[in-house]
Amino acid sequence: MKSRKLRTLEVSSIGYGSMGLSQGYGSVPERKESIELLHNTYDLGCTFFDTAEAYAMGANEELLGEALAGFRNEVSIASKFWIQDSIENYSAEKLMGVIRNKIEGSLKRLKTDHIELYYQHRVNKDIPVEDIAWCMGELIREGKILGWGQSQATEEEIRKAHAVTPITAIQSEYSIMARQFEKNVIPTCGELGIGFVAFSPLANGFLSGQVNADTSFTGIDARRVITRFQKDNILANQPLLDLLLGFATTKEATPAQISLAWMLHKNDFIVPIPGSRNLKRIRENIESSDIVLTEDEFKQIETALATIQVHGDRKDEDLAKLRTLKD
Template sequence: MKSRKLRNLEVSAIGYGSMGLSQGYGSTPDWKESIQLLHNTYDMGYTFFDTAEAYAMGANEELLGEALAGFRNEVSIATKFWIQESMEAYSKEKLMSIIRNKIENSLKRLKTDHIELYYQHRVNKDIPVEDIAYCMGELIKEGKILGWGQSQATEEEIRKAHAITPITAIQSEYSIMARQFEKDVIPTCGELGIGFVAFSPLANGFLSGQVNAETQFTGIDARRVITRFEKDNILANQPLLDLLHQFATIKEATPAQVSLAWMLHKNDFIVPIPGSRNLKRIQENMSSADLVLSEDEFNQIESALSTIQIHGNRRDEDLAKLRTLKD
């Protein structure tokens, strides 16, 4: 697979988001099946794997730790810590202690002595980002992490944190139907030499073209609360799917591949991390790195997108509702 750089970290042009192996999209594969899938993913050429301490209460990190152990030095691992509790009164020493405990637990679960990329999963508004950046700098000095980043951060938060300890990458939602960070965050990353890692680059599978208004989701499946999957919104977003199908036909590709190729064309510091539990889909996503849009094709897509209204989105507040749903 082709590679890209997130600041100084070289990774495969398409990364693998592993959350779905442990939670989020209905029933999950068993442990051995997931291990084999991750081995196959590596064999295809993926070298960038994403997880978080919050995914299945650490079980997803444990899964990656076991699966990647045999070729640990050939891959880059990104994981995340999340300080959700109120931190209105704290000291730098206390904050450092909390973060140190989190990194040590992640290292243990991942069966490694360092992590290539360590994100703050969401910015805690009680804690100045400068203090988090200071702690990340200490972990870098100690060799616990090679680089760090933020998730869903604002331009101001990025600039303040980057001034203390240079940021390797920002990870936020980004896809052809979720472009809210194009106005300020992505240009800021380009200006400061920061990578941008796109989670949900296929809009939670919506851009695969496999979802229709009759598709049903059950159990603990995030798509039950993500509004773009509401029946009316699926129907209203058909013009976007029609556009993707049009270019998929032209390029002899799939709608998902066109979506990822569009993203890769936008900026050379953007790395999407789609997740899938289907080897055919994982291969399909990987092949999108070789799908090249001409400048004219890209401009045609951009022009068409400017006339298409997107309906529905993905919000943390909606995802929180998943806990209260019944089958």
């Protein structure tokens, strides 16, 4: 596996998003099966594993902590804290106390004394990003984290926070179907030497080409509320899949691999973190790091993409609707 740098943090060029092992896509695997899958992912060359305190109320961190314990020093762990509400009688010191409780909980669940990369899961508009950045600097000085970042942040939020404590990486949604951060955020990361970690790089599996208009989802499965999986949108997005399939045939690859190879070609500071519960798919994703697009092939894809309209998206407010759905 090739490696890349998120600022100074060196990680495998393809990471692994572990959320789906605990929530988000219907029924989850047995714990033993998940641990074996994580071991196999490491054996395939992945050294960058992503989790969050919010995933299954900490259970996903506990799973990773158990699974990675045998080779903890060989991998980098990214986790996230989430402060959803305003803090009563707000002060930077009180904020530090809230965050300290969160990091201590994550460290305990992950069975480690430090986390390589610690993100603010979503920027809280009631809390100045400069204060969050100050708290992250304190945790870095204490050795509890090695670096920090934001998720789904704006250019302004990145610049303000980075000026206080340099940001290691921004983690946001990014794929061939979701390119909203190409205009401002990704160029800002390049300018400031910040890494960019792409979650949902395969558009929640849509870009694998395995979904069709007859595919149905049940239970607590995010694809029930992500609009790109609505039947009309699946049909309307066929030209995009046809484009990927054409290049996949030429390169003896899969549509998913072409999608990831395209992303890796864009910038050398971008690291995708696809998640899967299928070892064959994980192997496929990791092997995409060996697929190199020529500059001409990349330009052909970009030119074609400019003519294709993407239908549907993934929004946090849509995901919130999942809690209200009945089977």
